[in-house]
Amino acid sequence: MDGSLVSFGNWLQNRSFALAVATSDWAYPFVQATHFTGLSLWVGTTVATDLSLMGMGNQYQSPLQLLNVLFIWNWIGFCIAVLGGFLLFSASAATYLINPAFLVKLGILIPVALILHIVIQQRMRQWAQQPGRPRAARIAGLVELLFWISVVTAAVAIPYFA
Amino acid sequence: MTIVLSIGAFINFLVIILGVPRALWKERPSGSGGLIWWASVTLLVAVFSCVSLVAAVGLASSTSTAAHLVLVLAVLFILWMFFTRRTPSHSIR
Numbered sequence A: 001m002d003g004s005l006v007s008f009g010n011w012l013q014n015r016s017f018a019l020a021v022a023t024s025d026w027a028y029p030f031v032q033a034t035h036f037t038g039l040s041l042w043v044g045t046t047v048a049t050d051l052s053l054m055g056m057g058n059q060y061q062s063p064l065q066l067l068n069v070l071f072i073w074n075w076i077g078f079c080i081a082v083l084g085g086f087l088l089f090s091a092s093a094a095t096y097l098i099n100p101a102f103l104v105k106l107g108i109l110i111p112v113a114l115i116l117h118i119v120i121q122q123r124m125r126q127w128a129q130q131p132g133r134p135r136a137a138r139i140a141g142l143v144e145l146l147f148w149i150s151v152v153t154a155a156v157a158i159p160y161f162a
Numbered sequence B: 001m002t003i004v005l006s007i008g009a010f011i012n013f014l015v016i017i018l019g020v021p022r023a024l025w026k027e028r029p030s031g032s033g034g035l036i037w038w039a040s041v042t043l044l045v046a047v048f049s050c051v052s053l054v055a056a057v058g059l060a061s062s063t064s065t066a067a068h069l070v071l072v073l074a075v076l077f078i079l080w081m082f083f084t085r086r087t088p089s090h091s092i093r
Helices: A002-013 A016-023 A029-053 A063-091 A100-127 A133-162 B001-026 B032-060 B067-082
Strands: none
Touching: A002 A016, A002 A029, A002 A063, A002 B032, A016 A029, A016 A063, A029 A063, A029 A100, A029 A133, A063 A100, A063 B032, A100 A133, A100 B001, A100 B032, A100 B067, B001 B067, B032 B067
């Protein structure tokens, strides 16, 4: 199985778009900056909502009102982050596919955090009908915050396992 | 063990690639802009879920017991979260 994954990585990193990113002097830093911009937008809007769920920040605006304002920007950030992330991954896919930090980040942490994010966005309406901040909402906000901190930590650890 | 964990990773892949666009469809902004927004998010969710599947299969094929255990917990957690969520009664916007 490991061999076929590395073969897939080699195939992907030899596609023309991946070679263009990997060999150009300016493309890789530009794609990296794009990825970080999307990531900042995605994680920033998500953390703002999580902190609001935990009862921090502006008390005159409910988490649901904050979500309504940030919802579109949140998912635009996701799109930019995934687009940039895929191009960075494809530039040296075979190396990433044997990196434990990358595998944990992409194979476990982000899928769990993404589904948790969707579930929280759907439950928020239900929580908004209850007085105050329900304990479940505070815990969900904290857990999601911890997951995104873990994702960022795993991302930072990738070069150290290379 | 590798095959069982790979099947779990594939189930996660299906939950993400089918579940996330379905959940966002109900909450998309109105008008053609909302449709374009939803299509873009769906396309990139598909890209993400494919790379995530490859990474999860990479973990499943590793020899680390800890990686296997965490992957099993992640699969169970995702299935539990997704299948116990409530569907919203009206759109956000």
